[in-house]
Amino acid sequence: MEAAFHTMANSIPQLAWMAEPDGSIFWYNQRWYDYTGTRLEEMKGWGWKAVHHPDHVDRVVEKITHAFTTGEPWEDLFPLRSHTGEYRWFLSRALPIRDESGAIQRWFGTNTDVTEQKKSEERQTLLMREIDHRAKNALAVAQAVVSLTKADNVEAYKASVEGRIASLARAHSLLAASRWDGADLKRLISDEIAPYDDRTLRRVTLSGPSIILEPSTAQSLALIVHELSTNAAKYGALSSPDGRLDVTWELKQGEIQLLWQESGIELLALPSQSGFGTTLLDRLIREFAEGELHREWTREGLKAKIFIRTNRDHPSGRKPDPSLIQPAAESHSTNLPSVLIVEDEVLTAMDLEFRIAEAGYRVIGPAGTVEEARELVESDMPKIALLDGNVGGVKSFDLAMGLRVAGVEIVFCTGYEELENLPDGLGDCAVVSKPFRDEVLLDALRQAREKLEEIQ
Incomplete structure (x- = not known):
């Protein structure tokens, strides 16, 4: 027995x-x-x-x-x-x-x-957390489109919002097909122009080498091409059966150089150079780190040259044109403290900038990278810093610790349900979740302001 x-x-x-x-x-x-x-x-x-x-x-x-x-x-x-x-x-x-x-x-x-089972559960938890994070970031971008879009009437507003969100959706579909490894430049441009192009007329030619864009670049470039296509359909080459659009590009030293040239029509009046679409184009290009947009309206339509640096570790050797850099939104008051915005999603950063400036704060930035933020604070130290917890794949915790030592109050904004692995010195910082609600965002800034007043 x-x-x-x-x-x-x-x-x-x-x-x-x-x-x-x-x-x-x-x-x-x-x-x-x-x-x-x-x-x-x-x-x-x-x-x-x-x-x-x-x-x-x-x-x-x-x-x-x-x-x-x-x-x-x-x-x-x-x-x-x-x-x-x-x-x-x-x-x-x-x-x-x-x-x-x-x-x-x-x-x-x-x-x-149960080691393998536990690893599998941890991978699933991490995957669900990343899906939640990505979804909330996407919602924040959609919220920014809705918030920032301006129009003369409801129908025009609806069309603009729907067009921009559809543009983002097309870019996301391309990225999803590659499991977010990247998107083909030619396919991306073709998809954005397609809603405005009668293929039977062969009005559009696309020419250039095969280039795979990183996800962040793909999403921003999709919006850029969408804005150019919309303008071409309203005022330019895509508004007439006789119009032509030639888009060519090349890659030089880690920089995409793209030429957008319209022809075949005669404009009676040149379109306005102002408006949200124009501002969006300028800001999207600027956030590409040395990115530039040179545009010229002629009687035949728009001629635009776009320079986009795709590799930040490989400098292009060309300095950005200072005249292209747009000033931050002006605040309505100088009585409130300055706020540094660090956010790598351009539309979300623009939305935060205008909301915070509208509330009376002086905005510093926005900065799209941690290094850019460090450069900004060297010459203009903020009183409050609104930091994305993860900026382009880099945690902003070290930046936050350095700012806190300098007496800056920190407010984190994040697409995650909660920030993990916060250093001990940052455990009491306010955390605002994406997509943003005005009352929550402004209340976090108010509390930060009150802490500053208590210290003083």
């Missing part, structure tokens, strides 16, 4: 053990020894603590001691060290074995390796 028990105990996939009523272990199956590389002399009694992770052992001892004392069934999850030094996660359970009178005779326990 005993031989049969040992055969069965050694054949099960779990690590198994038995303990005295007080919890002192006196037997392990062979799988325990094979995994831990230990002997009974080392493990008997409470010697098993030696193979537990030091970060978990006190918690495990406390919980299992409670079970041994009360006679309640025990269950816990913790890592155990293998004979190779690797820690793997085990789901562990133990039940008391009682006699006819109900007295505990011994405990029987098992440890089941």
Whole structure:
């Protein structure tokens, strides 16, 4: 009978053990020894603590001691060290074995390796968190489009919003097809022009090398081409069957140089050079780090040259034209403190800038990278900093710590449900979730302002 028990105990996939009523272990199956590389002399009694992770052992001892004392069934999850030094996660359970009178005779326990299951759950949790983050960022961009779009009437407003959101949706579809590895430049331009182009007339030619755009570049360039296409359909080459549009591009030293040239028509009047569409184009290009847009309206339509730096580690050697840099939105009051905005999504940054300036704060930036933010504060230290928690894949925590040392109040804005791994010195910072609600955003700034006043 005993031989049969040992055969069965050694054949099960779990690590198994038995303990005295007080919890002192006196037997392990062979799988325990094979995994831990230990002997009974080392493990008997409470010697098993030696193979537990030091970060978990006190918690495990406390919980299992409670079970041994009360006679309640025990269950816990913790890592155990293998004979190779690797820690793997085990789901562990133990039940008391009682006699006819109900007295505990011994405990029987098992440890089941759930490492792969735990990794899978962690990957799924991370994936869901990233999906939530991406969705909220997308909602913040859509919110910015709605908030920033201006029009003379409801129908024009509706058409502008729908067009811009559709443009973003097309870019997202391209990126989704590549699992967000990138988007083909020619396909992106073609998709944006398609709603305005009668293919049978062959009014549009696209020419240039194959270029795969990074996701952030693809989304911004989609909006740029959408605005150019919309203008061409309203005033330019795509407004007439006789019009032609030639789009050519080349890649030089990590920089896309794109030429948009309209011809074949005769404009009676040149379109306005102001408005949200024009501002959007200027700002989108500016945020490309040395990106530039040179446009010239002729009687035949628009001629535009676009320079987009695609690799920030590979400088183009050309300095941006200062005349292209647009000033930040003017605030309506100078009584409120200055606010630095650090946000890598251009539309969201524009939306924040106009909301905050409208509330009376002086805006510094927006900065699209942590390094750009550092350069800004060297010459203009803010009183409050509104920081995206993740800026272009870089955590803004170090920047926040440096600003806090300088006496700046920090407000984080994020697409995540909550910010993880915040340094101890930032645990009390306000966190505003995307998409933004005015009352929440402005209340966070008000609280930051009150903290500054208390210090003074």
